[in-house]
Amino acid sequence: MEFGDKRVVDGLGFEVRPGETFGLLGANGSGKTTTVRALLGIYTPTAGELLVHGRPFDPAGDYSLGYLPEERGLYRKEKVLDVMTYFGQLKGMERSRAALWSQHYLERVGLGDKGNAKLTTLSGGQQQKVQLGVTIMDNPSLLILDEPTKGFDPVNRRLLLDLVEAQRAAGATVVIITHQMDEVERLCDRVLLLKDGRAEAYGTVAEVQDSYGAGLVRLHFTGTLPEPRGWRPLTLERNYAEIELAEGTDAQALLRQLVDAGVTVRSFDAARTSMEQVFLKIYGHQPGEGAA
Ligand SMILES: Nc1ncnc2c1ncn2[C@@H]1O[C@H](COP(=O)(O)OP(=O)(O)OP(=O)(O)O)[C@@H](O)[C@H]1O
Numbered sequence: 679m680e681f682g683d684k685r686v687v688d689g690l691g692f693e694v695r696p697g698e699t700f701g702l703l704g705a706n707g708s709g710k711t712t713t714v715r716a717l718l719g720i721y722t723p724t725a726g727e728l729l730v731h732g733r734p735f736d737p738a739g740d741y742s743l744g745y746l747p748e749e750r751g752l753y754r755k756e757k758v759l760d761v762m763t764y765f766g767q768l769k770g771m772e773r774s775r776a777a778l779w780s781q782h783y784l785e786r787v788g789l790g791d792k793g794n795a796k797l798t799t800l801s802g803g804q805q806q807k808v809q810l811g812v813t814i815m816d817n818p819s820l821l822i823l824d825e826p827t828k829g830f831d832p833v834n835r836r837l838l839l840d841l842v843e844a845q846r847a848a849g850a851t852v853v854i855i856t857h858q859m860d861e862v863e864r865l866c867d868r869v870l871l872l873k874d875g876r877a878e879a880y881g882t883v884a885e886v887q888d889s890y891g892a893g894l895v896r897l898h899f900t901g902t903l904p905e906p907r908g909w910r911p912l913t914l915e916r917n918y919a920e921i922e923l924a925e926g927t928d929a930q931a932l933l934r935q936l937v938d939a940g941v942t943v944r945s946f947d948a949a950r951t952s953m954e955q956v957f958l959k960i961y962g963h964q965p966g967e968g969a970a
Pocket residue numbers: 681686704705706707708709710711712713748
């Protein structure tokens with residue numbers, strides 16, 4: 679995909695499998711939104727093709743699609759329930775069913791009393807809930823969500839992720855663009871990490887984690903960590919550390935070192951490299967490697 683003489687997506691190949699949650703990840707400007715827009719025919723790729731069910735995307739195809747775009751926007755001067763019902767009708771729902779679905783959704787997301795309010799009177803997060811409702815209306819078989827939880831507080835983020843997960847559990851295929859690596863670990867089956875428009879990593883979350891680091895320990899502690907021997911801290915905060923084990927060092931050896939050094943171990947979780955660390959390895963710098 680090129681804009682003028684600038685190539686922003688290059689040599690990219692990936693597939694999303696039916697019924698999975700697929701994470702499209704990458705630093706700002708790496709080409710995620712461009713890829714989705716090319717898939718939906720908003721941009722015409724300079725070369726190559728993107729297919730849905732083996733064919734170029736067809737708005738009138740025999741599958742339904744819900745797209746939450748990066749740039750949000752509904753008819754802000756209209757009433758919430760009217761807007762939702764209108765979009766439901768555009769998706770082919772009967773007016774009464776669309777209105778009923780919308781009211782039910784508004785209640786579920788804590789906006790049951792906002793049906794007759796104008797969208798402009800809602801907070802940013804509340805408007806976003808409405809927009810997500812419009813996206814998942816009538817249970818599309820393919821959901822493409824561009825940063826669905828951007829700007830949500832933790833309680834509402836949880837609520838929204840539960841809604842997305844419920845769609846997947848009911849059979850939808852979900853493609854999610856997100857910068858929240860904890861969401862990736864919780865939700866995604868497989869991921870693609872884009873870097874400068876190319877696939878930097880592609881596979882299941884576990885495969886990607888394993889290819890960017892072996893043993894990792896998440897440690898809550900009090901005291902002072904001893905000099906590293908066979909391990910190094912990737913993240914070191916006052917009472918929390920993420921520690922990478924060198925090849926040949928096992929978690930038990932680290933635990934012994936900590937106890938011998940008088941560190942109070944509050945929790946010790948030997949796990950895979952976190953997706954956040956994978957992201958930092960690919961796009962960022964590591965502690966001790968100088969400022970970005
Ligand atoms: N319409 C356009 N014309 C020219 N360049 C564009 C256009 N759309 C995107 N780009 C460029 O393409 C690159 C990829 O942008 P894109 O929006 O796909 O990134 P992204 O991975 O979605 O980023 P973010 O995480 O910041 O949303 C950027 O360098 C951007 O400036």
